Amino acid sequence: ETGVTQTPRHLVMGMTNKKSLKCEQHLGHNAMYWYKQSAKKPLELMFVYNFKEQTENNSVPSRFSPECPNSSHLFLHLHTLQPEDSALYLCASSQDLDSDTQYFGPGTRLTVL
Amino acid sequence: ILNVEQSPQSLHVQEGDSTNFTCSFPSSNFYALHWYRWETAKSPEALFVMTLNGDEKKKGRISATLNTKEGYSYLYIKGSQPEDSATYLCAFTVGNQFYFGTGTSLTVIP
Numbered sequence: 001e002t003g004v005t006q007t008p009r010h011l012v013m014g015m016t017n018k019k020s021l022k023c024e025q026h027l028g029h030n031a032m033y034w035y036k037q038s039a040k041k042p043l044e045l046m047f048v049y050n051f052k053e054q055t056e057n058n059s060v061p062s063r064f065s066p067e068c069p070n071s072s073h074l075f076l077h078l079h080t081l082q083p084e085d086s087a088l089y090l091c092a093s094s095q096d097l098d099s100d101t102q103y104f105g106p107g108t109r110l111t112v113l
Numbered sequence: 114i115l116n117v118e119q120s121p122q123s124l125h126v127q128e129g130d131s132t133n134f135t136c137s138f139p140s141s142n143f144y145a146l147h148w149y150r151w152e153t154a155k156s157p158e159a160l161f162v163m164t165l166n167g168d169e170k171k172k173g174r175i176s177a178t179l180n181t182k183e184g185y186s187y188l189y190i191k192g193s194q195p196e197d198s199a200t201y202l203c204a205f206t207v208g209n210q211f212y213f214g215t216g217t218s219l220t221v222i223p
Contacts, residue, residue: 104149
């Protein structure tokens with residue numbers, strides 16, 4: 001079983017829908033991350049949580065709302081998205097913020113119609 | 114935003130060929146350089162973390178070198194196999210921030 005799981009793997013939503021992406025890590029890590037990958041662009045960091053507290057928000061629009069109820073779970077709530085938000089959303093975790101390695105989930109492929 | 118560049122963007126090699134690709138990064142404020150292997154529809158998998166100038170790491174047929182003074186790292190694959198087909202990502206870290214390149218997509222033709 002992979003250490004970081006994400007659901008759903010694929011999501012199609014309209015611009016007026018509300019949906020949530022879920023990430024779970026089974027590695028006992030304290031830090032969790034959301035990344036966005038648009039076509040032909042590098043991974044962009046969106047949010048960082050450390051011990052359930054948000055430590056980084058990289059100027060992400062408010063239509064993306066993260067939630068971290070505990071160190072093992074991370075959600076990304078989506079509301080009134082735009083077609084340009086269509087991308088692959090990856091979750092990652094690390095032992096702590098200064099860790100050498102981040103461990104990634106397989107991502108959620110999001111399409112906004 | 115720090116610029117991390119990878120080249121080439123993609124390449125196709127025959128099974129058995131050896132290949133290499135490059136990651137370029139800013140040489141100031143260096144903390145660590147990471148290589149990840151990312152197969153389609155799977156999670157990116159960490160290959161190497163390198164922190165010291167001159168570091169060389171090896172994992173089976175894959176190896177990597179690091180030059181922090183000139184800001185580049187090479188990834189080498191010896192005797193490529195079809196299962197090596199993947200996108201290879203590098204990431205440069207400053208403090209706890211990861212800055213990723215766009216990756217090199219490798220296809221190994223049987």
